[in-house]
Amino acid sequence: MAYRSGDSPPSVPHRVVVTGTGILTAHGCGWRVNADAAREGRVSLKPVTLFDVTQQRVGTAGQVDLPENLPPHRLPARILSRMDRGSHLLLHAAHEAISTAGWTEETLPVPLCLGTSAGAMSLGEAFHRRTLALPGNRGGQTTRALFYQTHTQSVLAARAFGITGPVTLLSNACASGANAIGHAFQLLRRGQAERALAGGYDALCRLVFAGFDSLKALSTTRPRPFDSGRDGLALGEGAGLMALETLEHATARGARILGEITGYGASTDLHHLTQPDPEGGAAFDSMTQACRMAGIGAGEIDYLNSHGTGTPLNDSAEGRAIQRWAGGKVGTIAVSSTKGGMGHLLGGAGAVEAVISLMALYENFLPPNVSVESADAVCTFPLVLKPESRQLNAVLTNSFGFGGSNATLVFRKNPAL
Amino acid sequence: MSHRITIAGAGAVSSAGWGVESLWRAVEAGAPLPSEALPHPSGDPGLARSVRRVPRPDPRPAFLAHPRLRRASAISHFAAAAALEAVGPEHLATIRNGTLRTGIVCSLLNGSVNYSARFHAEVLKDPATASPMLFPETVFNAPASHVAALLGITAPITTVLGDTAQFFPAVEIAIQWLLDDVVDTCLVIGVEEADWLTAEALALLAPGAVLSEGAGALYLEKNGPGPLVAAVHGPCPVLSGRTAAAVRLFGDIIPSAEMLLITDRSGDSATDAPTAAAVGAWPGPQSHPRLVLGESLGAAAALQSVLAVKSLTSGSHSSVLAAATGGNMQAAALELHFPGH
Numbered sequence: 139m140a141y142r143s144g145d146s147p148p149s150v151p152h153r154v155v156v157t158g159t160g161i162l163t164a165h166g167c168g169w170r171v172n173a174d175a176a177r178e179g180r181v182s183l184k185p186v187t188l189f190d191v192t193q194q195r196v197g198t199a200g201q202v203d204l205p206e207n208l209p210p211h212r213l214p215a216r217i218l219s220r221m222d223r224g225s226h227l228l229l230h231a232a233h234e235a236i237s238t239a240g241w242t243e244e245t246l247p248v249p250l251c252l253g254t255s256a257g258a259m260s261l262g263e264a265f266h267r268r269t270l271a272l273p274g275n276r277g278g279q280t281t282r283a284l285f286y287q288t289h290t291q292s293v294l295a296a297r298a299f300g301i302t303g304p305v306t307l308l309s310n311a312c313a314s315g316a317n318a319i320g321h322a323f324q325l326l327r328r329g330q331a332e333r334a335l336a337g338g339y340d341a342l343c344r345l346v347f348a349g350f351d352s353l354k355a356l357s358t359t360r361p362r363p364f365d366s367g368r369d370g371l372a373l374g375e376g377a378g379l380m381a382l383e384t385l386e387h388a389t390a391r392g393a394r395i396l397g398e399i400t401g402y403g404a405s406t407d408l409h410h411l412t413q414p415d416p417e418g419g420a421a422f423d424s425m426t427q428a429c430r431m432a433g434i435g436a437g438e439i440d441y442l443n444s445h446g447t448g449t450p451l452n453d454s455a456e457g458r459a460i461q462r463w464a465g466g467k468v469g470t471i472a473v474s475s476t477k478g479g480m481g482h483l484l485g486g487a488g489a490v491e492a493v494i495s496l497m498a499l500y501e502n503f504l505p506p507n508v509s510v511e512s513a514d515a516v517c518t519f520p521l522v523l524k525p526e527s528r529q530l531n532a533v534l535t536n537s538f539g540f541g542g543s544n545a546t547l548v549f550r551k552n553p554a555l
Numbered sequence: 556m557s558h559r560i561t562i563a564g565a566g567a568v569s570s571a572g573w574g575v576e577s578l579w580r581a582v583e584a585g586a587p588l589p590s591e592a593l594p595h596p597s598g599d600p601g602l603a604r605s606v607r608r609v610p611r612p613d614p615r616p617a618f619l620a621h622p623r624l625r626r627a628s629a630i631s632h633f634a635a636a637a638a639l640e641a642v643g644p645e646h647l648a649t650i651r652n653g654t655l656r657t658g659i660v661c662s663l664l665n666g667s668v669n670y671s672a673r674f675h676a677e678v679l680k681d682p683a684t685a686s687p688m689l690f691p692e693t694v695f696n697a698p699a700s701h702v703a704a705l706l707g708i709t710a711p712i713t714t715v716l717g718d719t720a721q722f723f724p725a726v727e728i729a730i731q732w733l734l735d736d737v738v739d740t741c742l743v744i745g746v747e748e749a750d751w752l753t754a755e756a757l758a759l760l761a762p763g764a765v766l767s768e769g770a771g772a773l774y775l776e777k778n779g780p781g782p783l784v785a786a787v788h789g790p791c792p793v794l795s796g797r798t799a800a801a802v803r804l805f806g807d808i809i810p811s812a813e814m815l816l817i818t819d820r821s822g823d824s825a826t827d828a829p830t831a832a833a834v835g836a837w838p839g840p841q842s843h844p845r846l847v848l849g850e851s852l853g854a855a856a857a858l859q860s861v862l863a864v865k866s867l868t869s870g871s872h873s874s875v876l877a878a879a880t881g882g883n884m885q886a887a888a889l890e891l892h893f894p895g896h
Contacts, residue, residue: 540691540697542704
């Protein structure tokens with residue numbers, strides 16, 4: 139991506155399409171099982187068995203049942219044995235995205251843009267535990283120190299699939315995955331690459347689980363975004379990736395086009411490190427920016443996949459932002475959160491939910507918002523409560539994170555359809 | 556429309572002190588700064604690690620009283636100080652009154668390790684009583700978020716993770732935001748804080764280097780009077796070894812006898828070898844600030860870049876290349892020219 143003074147973006151940006159996706163969540167591995175789960179409103183939360191949760195207020199999450207075998211890759215066994223759980227999640231999703239895109243070359247000279255929040259935190263925890271328990275004993279510590287570094291996960295993912303382009307790793311808490319897709323989208327728009335692999339991932343780990351519990355952000359009942367009695371979120375884990383191409387490149391090679399990314403917006407909420415502006419000002423800004431770039435009005439969005447964590451503060455702030463952004467069209471935009479079924483995937487959330495939004499767009503359905511008994515008064519928009527088939531032409535997905543990082547992506551139907 | 560990207564300001568916090576001037580004087584003097592022993596949590600003196608810490612500021616800067624920074628970790632204090640110095644009072648006013656859309660690209664490797672270790676220690680002891688005050692400060696993007704709150708920035712901000720060369724690709728992200736008109740000006744910050752765990756990790760991975768900490772910040776604008784960003788070279792991914800990546804990087808660079816090269820030499824022979832091999836017989840002068848300051852990981856390339864700016868604005872040189880070969884991700888470099896060069 140070298141820059142030289144005098145470089146300038148093209149006068150007409152390239153159009154960017156999605157030609158492949160990869161997804162792994164508590165629902166399962168791959169497009170079909172996740173699309174079916176999203177369409178049905180399946181709940182896949184289960185007891186956490188990866189670490190001790192007996193002293194926490196909450197013991198369930200969207201824990202992934204990792205497939206028994208890794209997909210084909212080029213990493214040696216000694217590397218595999220040292221990799222953390224997040225890296226495994228990433229490899230599964232990356233392989234599916236590359237293979238469904240039909241990228242069959244031995245070497246892929248494409249940028250890899252990823253987002254994560256916790257990275258390989260479980261290895262950092264292990265390094266710390268070891269040094270406290272066995273001071274001066276260095277057994278395995280060099281490996282943990284190397285593989286804990288978050289960018290090592292990305293570098294290994296690139297090596298696993300012959301990706302030779304530059305690697306960019308963004309960490310903007312729960313907006314990370316959406317930011318990574320947005321970053322790759324911008325690279326292609328301005329002609330810095332013809333293809334890119336982008337997305338996000340995060341694995342469950344004890345530190346983060348205890349952290350959200352310490353904030354009393356985890357639901358002690360069941361997560362039910364936009365319900366008037368909601369009491370928090372469930373954490374989840376997984377990965378979502380997208381193979382992106384310029385429309386020219388995808389068309390020239392006859393690729394199947396799943397949809398087009400037409401808008402990306404990002405903004406910063408200064409209200410508080412962990413709490414959103416109650417009026418959702420920055421959320422409004424990111425949605426407005428994304429739609430402006432997409433060249434569409436709120437009334438043309440058929441489905442909005444909300445950040446919708448299920449915490450009292452997030453959902454009311456996002457709801458107000460949606461009301462303001464949609465204006466008089468608020469009654470026409472179907473809205474749901476898909477976190478109630480698989481949990482909040484943190485750095486992976488924005489990317490996984492972008493894939494789910496694309497599934498809805500491609501297969502023409504509205505993913506229901508599970509577990510709602512009584513919708514919050516902020517829901518002046520139609521909250522999707524039951525599975526429904528509907529012709530969709532444009533969808534929008536929101537991701538908001540700690541630190542005030544807000545991101546919005548807009549997708550439209552394959553321009554050829 | 557084509558724009559020139561220029562540096563409107565630079566800021567630094569380093570083991571030499573708070574501010575660009577103390578950094579400049581220490582590197583000009585060339586003597587390694589003193590280090591201190593960082594004790595192991597067990598208290599075993601044999602396990603203490605040598606570290607070059609940022610000295611306590613005296614007097615304590617007023618901005619540390621900002622509500623966001625009162626309880627924040629040192630990494631956020633360093634980032635804020637470097638950012639404020641880079642922006643300067645005049646630009647700060649235009650950012651805060653909304654005249655300028657200013658972005659932030661924050662680059663780091665390790666993040667808020669002190670609060671992460673403290674919080675994790677509490678979790679190990681009793682997760683039910685772990686502090687909700689500590690946990691939010693452990694996220695990688697906390698420093699960027701605090702700087703945004705301090706400066707009143709609502710435009711996009713992002714935190715990018717990578718090895719010790721990551722600051723240079725971070726500069727390129729900022730440049731693209733400027734060229735795409737996403738922002739009017741952009742801060743690029745490289746920052747890191749030291750703790751015993753990081754010192755232990757560095758001792759395992761690069762035993763010849765001394766851990767340090769700090770922050771460097773560049774404030775970028777379009778078509779200003781300051782030093783010109785002539786190029787961001789790379790990143791050249793580490794695919795078949797660090798030396799190969801460094802050689803590819805320097806293969807694209809045209810050296811000259813007038814160009815100052817600011818290297819990433821840290822004192823660890825294995826870590827230093829790739830850049831040294833790729834540089835070969837550099838025809839111009841060289842500077843090795845990490846030998847003076849220590850290895851500050853995500854901040855190190857940022858401090859090299861700040862020194863590059865200072866070399867130009869002080870009139871010492873007319874063109875400067877700051878370069879680094881990271882541990883396992885990439886080799887990259889930033890080339891700056893004095894206007895009119």
